[in-house]
Amino acid sequence: MKFDSLMFFGDNGGGDQFAFVRRLERHEVFVWDHETDSRILVAPSLERYVRSALESDGVPRLGS
Numbered sequence: 207m208k209f210d211s212l213m214f215f216g217d218n219g220g221g222d223q224f225a226f227v228r229r230l231e232r233h234e235v236f237v238w239d240h241e242t243d244s245r246i247l248v249a250p251s252l253e254r255y256v257r258s259a260l261e262s263d264g265v266p267r268l269g270s
Contacts (some may be wrong), residue, residue: 212236212245226252 212225221240226233235255236245249255 212238214238224248224255 211227211229213228214223214225216224218224218237223238223240224235225238225245226235233251234247235249235252237248238245249258
């Protein structure tokens with residue numbers, strides 16, 4: 207997934223950044239790992255990401 211399609215909105219304090227895909231049909235939230243350049247799914251939607259972050263230590267977990 208290219209950076210052009212991602213909208214970054216936060217980071218985890220260690221260099222990795224959170225982003226969602228800038229397309230109406232896509233709602234997933236990913237984390238970009240700055241060391242490996244990988245994109246990892248962390249939530250199926252921005253709403254689930256925020257809910258998970260508020261219910262945890264601030265770092266959403268996949269499937270939560």
